[in-house]
Amino acid sequence: MSVLNETHDPALQSWVESANHATTDFPVQNLPFGVFRPQGSGDAFRGGVAIGDQIVDLVALQAAGLYDGLAAGALDACTDTSLNRFMGMGAQAWSALRLALSRSLRSGSAHEATVRACLLPQAQAEYALPARIGDYTDFYTSIHHATNIGRLFRPDNPLMPNYRWVPIGYHGRSSSLNVSGTDFKRPQGQIKLPEAEQPVFGPCRRLDYELEVGVFIGTGNPQGQPVPMAEAEAHVFGLCILNDWSARDIQAWEYQPLGPFLSKNFASTLSPWIVTLEALAPYRSAWSRPEGDPQPLPYLDSARNRSEGGFDLQLEVLLETAQMRKQGQAPFRLALSNFDHSYWTVAQMVAHHTVNGCNLQPGDFLGSGTMSGPQPGSEGALIERTQGGKEPVVLENGETRTFLEDGDRIIMRAWCQNDRTRRIGLGEVSSTVLPA
Ligand code: CA
Numbered sequence: 001m002s003v004l005n006e007t008h009d010p011a012l013q014s015w016v017e018s019a020n021h022a023t024t025d026f027p028v029q030n031l032p033f034g035v036f037r038p039q040g041s042g043d044a045f046r047g048g049v050a051i052g053d054q055i056v057d058l059v060a061l062q063a064a065g066l067y068d069g070l071a072a073g074a075l076d077a078c079t080d081t082s083l084n085r086f087m088g089m090g091a092q093a094w095s096a097l098r099l100a101l102s103r104s105l106r107s108g109s110a111h112e113a114t115v116r117a118c119l120l121p122q123a124q125a126e127y128a129l130p131a132r133i134g135d136y137t138d139f140y141t142s143i144h145h146a147t148n149i150g151r152l153f154r155p156d157n158p159l160m161p162n163y164r165w166v167p168i169g170y171h172g173r174s175s176s177l178n179v180s181g182t183d184f185k186r187p188q189g190q191i192k193l194p195e196a197e198q199p200v201f202g203p204c205r206r207l208d209y210e211l212e213v214g215v216f217i218g219t220g221n222p223q224g225q226p227v228p229m230a231e232a233e234a235h236v237f238g239l240c241i242l243n244d245w246s247a248r249d250i251q252a253w254e255y256q257p258l259g260p261f262l263s264k265n266f267a268s269t270l271s272p273w274i275v276t277l278e279a280l281a282p283y284r285s286a287w288s289r290p291e292g293d294p295q296p297l298p299y300l301d302s303a304r305n306r307s308e309g310g311f312d313l314q315l316e317v318l319l320e321t322a323q324m325r326k327q328g329q330a331p332f333r334l335a336l337s338n339f340d341h342s343y344w345t346v347a348q349m350v351a352h353h354t355v356n357g358c359n360l361q362p363g364d365f366l367g368s369g370t371m372s373g374p375q376p377g378s379e380g381a382l383i384e385r386t387q388g389g390k391e392p393v394v395l396e397n398g399e400t401r402t403f404l405e406d407g408d409r410i411i412m413r414a415w416c417q418n419d420r421t422r423r424i425g426l427g428e429v430s431s432t433v434l435p436a
Contacts, residue, residue: 007031007102008282010422014105015112016119018052025415025425026050028105031098032238032273032426033083036125045128047078047086050273050427051105053122060118066111071100082132083274087218087237088362094218094237095278127179127272130240131216131363136172137353138212138244138264138367143343145372148384153252164294167344167352173265174365180429184267186406186436189250199253203436206248206389207404211317211380211412213339214242215346215366216274223359229302232347233277235360239313239346241271241414241429242367248383248403268367271412271429279424283416284308287345299355300348309345313426314338315371315414317380321399322407331411332395334385337371337378339414406435 006012007029013020014028026032032050037043047058058078067075074097077086086093104111140146143163150158162168178184186207192199218237221227227235244264251263287309289295302309315338318331344352349366370380379385382403386392392400404410409432415425 004281005099007098007278008421010420012102013107014051015107015109015116016052016054016105018054019105021052022423024052025427026052027422027424028102029422030275030279030424031101032275032279033078033086033130034273035082035128035130036120036272038120039124039126045081047080047083048120048125049101050122054119055122055125056101056105056115057118057120061115064114064118066104066114067100070096075100082128082363083130084132084363087131087216088220090219091234091278094276098276098278127181129177129179129270130272130274131365133174133177133363133365134361136174136177136365136367137169138172138369139167139169139344139349140369141167141342141344141349142369142372142380144341144374144378145370145380145384148372148379152383152388165297167300167348169349169353170259172268172367176265177268177270177365178431180269180271180431182267182269183432183434184245185434187247187250187262187266188436189247189262190253191249192253204247204250205403206383207433208246208248208382209317209404209410210244210246210370211315211335211337212242212244212370213313213315213368213414214240214270215349215368216240217350217360217364217366218362220361220364221354221359224357226357227350227354227360229300229305229347229351232350235350236277236346238274238276239280239311239426240274241315241412241426243269243410243412243429243431244367244370245269246381267431269429269431271427273427275424275426280311280313280416282421283312283418285310285312285340296348300351302347305345305347309347310342311339311346311416312418313340313414313416315380316412318411318413319395319401320409320411321395321405323399324395324397325409327397329397334382334393335377335379337373337380339368339371341371341373341378342368404433406433408433
């Protein structure tokens, strides 16, 4: 069982006023980690923890010398320009620092005056990727997405027979992963139109987003030593939101026989905060297989995975066009989905990734794959929502979209909410498409 402890108590309040608002993503029960610096300062990036609309500067906090033991060692690791060293310390260290921070940030803490001096408003911060990501693997764990996409690319054979047995994935590229707010140019490449004999070269015409959950690996495994299901989650530091931008026309022409290449590696954008698995403990959900589907092979199965391998994590996609921005209109919701639609769990991704002896390292990054649900309105990509570009989305202001246009900004948000405990969120990721 995921253990709930005093840091999850829904009654906890913080002396940081904004952390007590009902709608904040970052109450004292959350305490996500990221890497930031004061905007425009040119200072070194350093670790931070989000609380309400503020950030606790972990370099300043370390200088205050409030903690000792494992929490002090963990805090020291967070003063680096990336969180890799902290991630590699393991779950006990992550938990010790979380507990110390929780106690310092609670209403009535004797640390209030000291920690208040370590705060920076999030509005005055700029972010970097929270870790140096050595390797990036993108999975394909929503069976609804796999079926919808398969139907468009192969109408006669939408879901490949291996899908229900193997957590499908491919090795992505880490150099083009960016933190939220990093805009990117529309990619160019080879495009072969269905009726044409030969491809043409030019800007992508079918640019799309993919709504995904990102998984940061904490402790790694030695090469040759698979991580069993029972230990898989202990290797996971936490989750963020991932927009895996995709060039559908380039993809359609290049993907056979070796899978996606230039259609996927021009940009992917991550939310700046990583919410730890410990913070997500109150939002775990049971995992099961639909009636009639094969059960997982033993190396992908465990009692704990069945009882609470999933996450009840709501996922949302919003679009703000250049016209909407100019006219001050609110972004338009394109999709609402949930990580619970995943056919394979985070633990199964880790166990499968390492079963052949492949080694993961601190800061490695896994994408869940586009997290579409079964209902209309839960499609995690435009290609599904518009039936391959055949049925445009009509926005509130009358504009239409089949795929993304220059100036479009995509915003993704994620949060956990039920009536038993405190709402927490992953924040948001946003980025704008620039002309080619
Ligand atoms: Ca993807």
